[in-house]
Amino acid sequence: MVAMETTATTEPIALLRGAGLRVTDSRVAVIAALDERPHSGVDTVLTAVATVLPSTSRQAVHNVLNDLTEAGIARRIEPAGQPGLYELRVGDNHHHIVCQRCGAVADVDCVTGHAPCLTPSTTSGFDLSEAEVTFWGVCSACKASQADAGETTP
Amino acid sequence: MVAMETTATTEPIALLRGAGLRVTDSRVAVIAALDERPHSGVDTVLTAVATVLPSTSRQAVHNVLNDLTEAGIARRIEPAGQPGLYELRVGDNHHHIVCQRCGAVADVDCVTGHAPCLTPSTTSGFDLSEAEVTFWGVCSACKASQADAGETTP
DNA sequence: ATCTTGTTTTTACTGTGTCAAAAGTAGGAC
DNA sequence: GTCCTACTTTTGACACAGTAAAAACAAGAT
Numbered sequence: 001m002v003a004m005e006t007t008a009t010t011e012p013i014a015l016l017r018g019a020g021l022r023v024t025d026s027r028v029a030v031i032a033a034l035d036e037r038p039h040s041g042v043d044t045v046l047t048a049v050a051t052v053l054p055s056t057s058r059q060a061v062h063n064v065l066n067d068l069t070e071a072g073i074a075r076r077i078e079p080a081g082q083p084g085l086y087e088l089r090v091g092d093n094h095h096h097i098v099c100q101r102c103g104a105v106a107d108v109d110c111v112t113g114h115a116p117c118l119t120p121s122t123t124s125g126f127d128l129s130e131a132e133v134t135f136w137g138v139c140s141a142c143k144a145s146q147a148d149a150g151e152t153t154p
Numbered sequence: 155m156v157a158m159e160t161t162a163t164t165e166p167i168a169l170l171r172g173a174g175l176r177v178t179d180s181r182v183a184v185i186a187a188l189d190e191r192p193h194s195g196v197d198t199v200l201t202a203v204a205t206v207l208p209s210t211s212r213q214a215v216h217n218v219l220n221d222l223t224e225a226g227i228a229r230r231i232e233p234a235g236q237p238g239l240y241e242l243r244v245g246d247n248h249h250h251i252v253c254q255r256c257g258a259v260a261d262v263d264c265v266t267g268h269a270p271c272l273t274p275s276t277t278s279g280f281d282l283s284e285a286e287v288t289f290w291g292v293c294s295a296c297k298a299s300q301a302d303a304g305e306t307t308p
Numbered sequence: 309a310t311c312t313t314g315t316t317t318t319t320a321c322t323g324t325g326t327c328a329a330a331a332g333t334a335g336g337a338c
Numbered sequence: 339g340t341c342c343t344a345c346t347t348t349t350g351a352c353a354c355a356g357t358a359a360a361a362a363c364a365a366g367a368t
Contacts, residue, residue, distance in 0.1 A: 022314060022365055042355080060316055062356070067315090078234035080286075083355060097280050106278035124260035125294035126251050132234075134286045140279035176334055176345065196324080214347055216325070221346095237324060309368100316363070325354085332347070338340080 019071035029053055030064045031088065034074060038087040039096075039105040045086070079105070079134055095132070099139035108135060173225035179207055184218045185242070188228060192241040193250075193259040199240070233259070233288055249286070253293035262289060 012031035016023045026049065033048035034040060040048070046061045065086050068074035075090045079098045085105060095108045120128065166185035170177045180203065187202035188194060194202070200215045219240050222228035229244045233252045239259060249262045274282065 024315065024365075026316075055317085057317055059318080059357090063316070076234075080230075080232035080238075084234075095274070097274060097278060097282070099280065100283065106280065108274040108276060108278070120249070120251060120262040120289050122262060123289075123291070124251060124262070126253065126260065126289070126291035127297060128251070128289055128291040129254070130290040132288045132290065134288075135274050135277075135280070135282055136284040136286065137277070137280035137282040143281060178334070178346065180347075209348090211348055213326090213349080217347070311368080312366095314363105314365080317361085319360095320358085322357075323355090325352105327352075328350095330347105330349080332345105334345080335343100337342080 015073050019073055021067060021071055021073075025053055026056060026060050027064050027068070029056075030061065030068065031073070034086055034088050038089065038107075039077070039085045040087075041083050041085050043083075077105075079103070093131075095134065097135035097137055099142055100136050101138055101142040104139045104141070106139075108133070169227050173227055175221060175225055175227075180210055180214050181218050181222070183207055183210070184215060184222065185227070188240055188242050192243065192261075193231070193239045194241075195237050195239050197237075231259075233257070249288065251289035251291060253296055254290050255292055255296040258293045258295070260293075262287070 012028040012035075013023050015031060016027055021027065029049040029052050030045055033045045037044060037048065042058065042061050042065065045065065046056065046058055049056050049061065065074060065076070069076050069086070072090055074086045074088055076084050076086055077096060078084045079096070082098075082103055089107065097106050097108050098104070120131075166182040166189075167177050169185060170181055175181065183203040183206050184199055187199045191198060191202065196212065196215050196219065199219065200210065200212055203210045203215065219228060219230070223230050223240070226244055228240045228242055230238050230240055231250060232238045233250070236252075236257055241261075243261065251260050251262050252258070274285075
């Protein structure tokens with residue numbers, strides 16, 4: 001554990017300590033990976049972590065991501081038809097826009113105008129706790145390569 | 155093929171013919187099942203269909219549901235952490251509210267007030283095509299049995 | 309430095325869904 | 339009414355994402 005010259009981009013150690021989680025290389029590396037590439041899946045995180053800690057197992061990444069999510073350090077999103085993705089932005093209620101061709105994800109701050117931004121017209125007796133919005137579209141990269149465009153789900 | 159006393163609730167045969175799909179027992183049964191229990195998963199549909207056509211395979215249900223979805227007769231939704239669910243309401247842009255305990259799903263007609271109901275504040279260069287809203291909460295049944303909280307996925 | 313407890317590895321397994329070839333059936337043509 | 343062909347269904351195998359559990363190991367307190 002290095003730790004003296006800390007103050008990395010998101011201060012992984014402070015995040016972990018603050019959540020009462022042990023500071024381990026894997027966790028620090030996962031947080032760093034998510035900080036660099038938000039909306040990463042397990043595979044992407046594993047690849048990034050493996051450049052620093054080659055012995056890391058996929059299961060370890062699953063464990064760490066689950067731990068971080070439970071601790072409120074990370075957030076998991078799961079666009080339909082894709083494996084779960086993780087990001088460090090938590091606590092602010094932001095949404096996502098997903099590319100229907102390549103699966104790229106970008107953040108969307110909030111729906112225009114309204115602060116609570118969403119209230120269902122009928123709650124059907126449910127106790128409402130959260131509104132999740134996913135926008136679907138085509139990212140600029142995919143728009144550019146209009147012609148070929150992967151063959152999956154236009 | 156029974157079919158004489160048709161005119162069921164959603165006229166499955168007309169739906170299939172209109173979409174250029176062949177009318178088969180399985181398809182009619184699947185449509186009937188979805189009509190009775192919207193937001194059903196493959197298993198639920200299979201159970202319902204099997205009471206009428208006991209030889210039906212799970213694969214057949216997958217095939218039929220995929221066909222119906224492609225034909226625009228059914229719509230697939232996929233709340234995070236749950237297998238895909240299907241419903242016959244298509245074409246109207248409605249949303250869903252999902253119970254965080256038991257997974258129950260109810261329809262929500264639209265977000266209050268606004269007609270286009272959703273526009274992202276920033277599109278990050280995406281061509282927007284659709285907005286999907288999922289509300290999360292606790293259904294009345296789960297509220298009632300607060301203590302134990304069921305585990306069954308209805 | 310040692311101990312305790314939490315973390316990671318390893319291996320196996322479950323659930324959800326897809327793929328592909330063979331067998332069977334709907335629906336139009338005769 | 340009967341036959342033919344293309345579309346459906348069955349069967350069985352497989353892919354992918356994630357979970358489960360026990361043994362090896364490391365963080366942090368004493």
